[in-house]
Amino acid sequence: MKKAQAAMEYLMTYGWAIIIVIIVAAALYAMGLFSPGAQSVSTGFPNVGTPEIGAWQLLDTGAFTVKLKNNAPYAVNITSLTVEWGATACTTPAINSKTNIGAGIWLGMGTEFNITATCGTPSSGSVYGIDVQVSGLNDKAMTFSDKGRVTGTVA
Secondary structure, rough: OHHHHHHHHHHHHHHOOHHHHHHHHHHHHHHOOOOOOOOOOEEEEEOOOOOOOOOOOEEEEEEEEEEEOOOOOOOOOEEEEEEEOOOOOEEEEEEOOOOOOOOOOOOOOOOOOEEEOOOOOOOOOOOOEEEEEEEEEOOOOOOEEEEEEEEOOOO
Protein backbone atom coordinates (compact mmCIF):
# COMPACT_ATOMS: atom_id res chain seq x y z
CA MET A 1 0.00 0.00 0.00
CA LYS A 2 2.83 2.39 0.74
CA LYS A 3 4.30 2.00 -2.78
CA ALA A 4 0.98 2.76 -4.42
CA GLN A 5 0.45 5.79 -2.21
CA ALA A 6 3.96 7.11 -2.97
CA ALA A 7 3.41 6.64 -6.69
CA MET A 8 0.09 8.46 -6.53
CA GLU A 9 1.60 11.40 -4.60
CA TYR A 10 4.44 11.58 -7.14
CA LEU A 11 2.01 11.74 -10.06
CA MET A 12 -0.19 14.33 -8.37
CA THR A 13 2.73 16.61 -7.46
CA TYR A 14 4.50 16.52 -10.80
CA GLY A 15 1.26 16.23 -12.79
CA TRP A 16 0.12 19.64 -11.60
CA ALA A 17 3.49 21.14 -12.50
CA ILE A 18 3.34 19.65 -15.99
CA ILE A 19 -0.22 20.91 -16.50
CA ILE A 20 0.84 24.45 -15.48
CA VAL A 21 3.77 24.36 -17.93
CA ILE A 22 1.44 23.21 -20.73
CA ILE A 23 -1.06 26.00 -19.95
CA VAL A 24 1.68 28.66 -19.93
CA ALA A 25 3.11 27.36 -23.23
CA ALA A 26 -0.38 27.39 -24.80
CA ALA A 27 -0.96 30.96 -23.63
CA LEU A 28 2.39 32.11 -25.08
CA TYR A 29 1.59 30.36 -28.37
CA ALA A 30 -1.84 32.05 -28.50
CA MET A 31 -0.16 35.45 -28.03
CA GLY A 32 2.01 34.78 -31.09
CA LEU A 33 5.34 34.33 -29.35
CA PHE A 34 6.20 31.20 -31.32
CA SER A 35 4.97 32.44 -34.72
CA PRO A 36 6.76 35.65 -35.68
CA GLY A 37 5.47 37.54 -38.72
CA ALA A 38 7.29 37.80 -42.01
CA GLN A 39 10.34 39.97 -42.01
CA SER A 40 10.72 42.77 -44.48
CA VAL A 41 13.60 41.73 -46.73
CA SER A 42 14.96 43.01 -50.02
CA THR A 43 17.35 41.18 -52.34
CA GLY A 44 18.90 41.94 -55.68
CA PHE A 45 19.11 45.44 -57.17
CA PRO A 46 22.88 45.19 -57.87
CA ASN A 47 23.14 48.55 -59.69
CA VAL A 48 20.32 50.65 -58.32
CA GLY A 49 21.02 49.55 -54.77
CA THR A 50 18.96 47.67 -52.22
CA PRO A 51 16.22 49.82 -50.67
CA GLU A 52 16.37 50.56 -46.98
CA ILE A 53 14.17 48.55 -44.60
CA GLY A 54 10.76 50.20 -44.47
CA ALA A 55 11.17 51.86 -47.87
CA TRP A 56 8.42 49.71 -49.39
CA GLN A 57 4.89 48.64 -48.59
CA LEU A 58 1.92 46.82 -50.04
CA LEU A 59 -1.49 47.90 -48.77
CA ASP A 60 -4.59 45.71 -48.70
CA THR A 61 -5.96 47.95 -51.49
CA GLY A 62 -3.17 46.61 -53.74
CA ALA A 63 -1.20 49.87 -53.75
CA PHE A 64 2.52 49.04 -53.86
CA THR A 65 5.31 51.58 -53.32
CA VAL A 66 9.08 51.20 -53.12
CA LYS A 67 11.64 53.98 -52.74
CA LEU A 68 14.96 53.38 -54.51
CA LYS A 69 18.11 55.34 -55.18
CA ASN A 70 20.37 55.19 -58.24
CA ASN A 71 23.59 53.96 -56.62
CA ALA A 72 25.15 53.09 -59.97
CA PRO A 73 28.29 55.10 -60.86
CA TYR A 74 26.47 56.60 -63.84
CA ALA A 75 23.18 58.23 -64.81
CA VAL A 76 20.53 55.89 -66.17
CA ASN A 77 17.67 56.29 -68.59
CA ILE A 78 14.99 53.80 -67.52
CA THR A 79 12.91 52.73 -70.52
CA SER A 80 11.24 49.62 -69.10
CA LEU A 81 9.66 48.82 -65.75
CA THR A 82 8.08 45.55 -64.63
CA VAL A 83 6.45 44.89 -61.25
CA GLU A 84 5.20 41.36 -60.53
CA TRP A 85 3.40 39.83 -57.56
CA GLY A 86 4.00 36.11 -57.91
CA ALA A 87 3.25 35.17 -61.51
CA THR A 88 0.90 38.13 -61.99
CA ALA A 89 2.04 41.44 -63.47
CA CYS A 90 0.96 44.44 -61.41
CA THR A 91 -0.91 47.15 -63.27
CA THR A 92 -0.05 50.83 -63.84
CA PRO A 93 3.63 50.64 -62.87
CA ALA A 94 5.10 54.13 -62.59
CA ILE A 95 8.34 55.91 -61.72
CA ASN A 96 7.78 59.14 -59.81
CA SER A 97 4.09 59.00 -60.87
CA LYS A 98 4.98 58.78 -64.59
CA THR A 99 3.35 55.75 -66.20
CA ASN A 100 4.51 56.46 -69.77
CA ILE A 101 8.21 55.65 -69.55
CA GLY A 102 8.70 54.43 -73.09
CA ALA A 103 10.81 57.48 -74.00
CA GLY A 104 12.76 56.99 -70.81
CA ILE A 105 13.18 58.67 -67.46
CA TRP A 106 16.68 59.97 -66.70
CA LEU A 107 17.97 59.48 -63.17
CA GLY A 108 21.32 60.97 -62.22
CA MET A 109 23.77 59.35 -59.83
CA GLY A 110 22.38 59.40 -56.30
CA THR A 111 18.86 60.34 -57.44
CA GLU A 112 16.07 58.89 -55.31
CA PHE A 113 12.92 57.72 -57.07
CA ASN A 114 9.63 56.00 -56.25
CA ILE A 115 8.16 53.03 -58.05
CA THR A 116 4.42 52.49 -57.65
CA ALA A 117 1.98 49.90 -58.99
CA THR A 118 -1.35 48.27 -58.24
CA CYS A 119 -0.99 44.61 -57.31
CA GLY A 120 -4.37 42.90 -57.00
CA THR A 121 -6.23 42.77 -53.69
CA PRO A 122 -4.03 41.10 -51.07
CA SER A 123 -5.36 40.16 -47.63
CA SER A 124 -4.24 42.32 -44.74
CA GLY A 125 -1.58 40.53 -42.69
CA SER A 126 -0.63 38.10 -45.46
CA VAL A 127 2.98 37.67 -46.58
CA TYR A 128 3.98 38.95 -50.02
CA GLY A 129 6.97 38.96 -52.36
CA ILE A 130 7.14 41.46 -55.22
CA ASP A 131 9.70 41.42 -58.04
CA VAL A 132 10.75 44.74 -59.58
CA GLN A 133 12.81 45.05 -62.76
CA VAL A 134 14.08 48.25 -64.36
CA SER A 135 16.07 48.38 -67.56
CA GLY A 136 17.28 50.89 -70.08
CA LEU A 137 20.51 52.68 -71.03
CA ASN A 138 23.22 54.28 -68.95
CA ASP A 139 24.87 57.59 -69.88
CA LYS A 140 27.42 55.68 -72.00
CA ALA A 141 24.57 54.26 -74.16
CA MET A 142 25.15 50.76 -72.73
CA THR A 143 22.12 48.67 -71.81
CA PHE A 144 21.52 47.74 -68.21
CA SER A 145 18.92 45.73 -66.34
CA ASP A 146 18.42 45.63 -62.60
CA LYS A 147 16.10 43.23 -60.81
CA GLY A 148 15.25 42.81 -57.17
CA ARG A 149 12.67 41.41 -54.78
CA VAL A 150 11.03 42.91 -51.71
CA THR A 151 9.02 40.89 -49.20
CA GLY A 152 6.94 41.79 -46.20
CA THR A 153 3.49 41.69 -44.64
CA VAL A 154 0.49 43.40 -46.24
CA ALA A 155 -0.48 46.50 -44.27
